[in-house]
Amino acid sequence: MIKVKAFADLTKYISKDGKFETFFDNQGKSVRVKDIVDFYNIPLNDIKIILVNGKDASLETEVNDNDTVTFFSPVGGG
Numbered sequence: 815m816i817k818v819k820a821f822a823d824l825t826k827y828i829s830k831d832g833k834f835e836t837f838f839d840n841q842g843k844s845v846r847v848k849d850i851v852d853f854y855n856i857p858l859n860d861i862k863i864i865l866v867n868g869k870d871a872s873l874e875t876e877v878n879d880n881d882t883v884t885f886f887s888p889v890g891g892g
Contacts, residue, residue, distance in 0.1 A: 816840050817882040818850060824885050827856045840879065848873040850883055862888040 816838040820828045828836045838850050847864055851873065863886040864871045877883055 815879065816845070816850070816877055818854070819882065819884040820856075821885070822887045822889070824856060824860060824887050827854045827860075838883075840877070842879060844876050844878050846873065847871055847875045847877060847883060850877065851885075856885065860887050861885050 817835060818828055818838050819835045821834055825832060825834050828834075838845075838853065847866065851858065851861070858873075863884075864873070864875070865882075865884040865886075866875050866877055867881055868884075871883070
């Protein structure tokens with residue numbers, strides 16, 4: 815299992831009850847971050863930062879059992 819965390823506007827894609835984390839069942843196989851994005855139907859334009867185990871990652875980064883993938887949306891401000 816891969817832990818998936820999403821913050822700000824992105825929580826709505828991974829959880830219906832407002833939780834910011836869930837688990838993706840990779841069935842013991844290596845997957846790419848893009849596979850997780852596609853599974854949760856997260857629009858690519860909504861993702862600003864991707865981390866795997868706390869380190870910068872891309873859509874092509876491979877993810878394995880017990881890894882954590884974190885998505886952040888662009889931050890607006892004034």
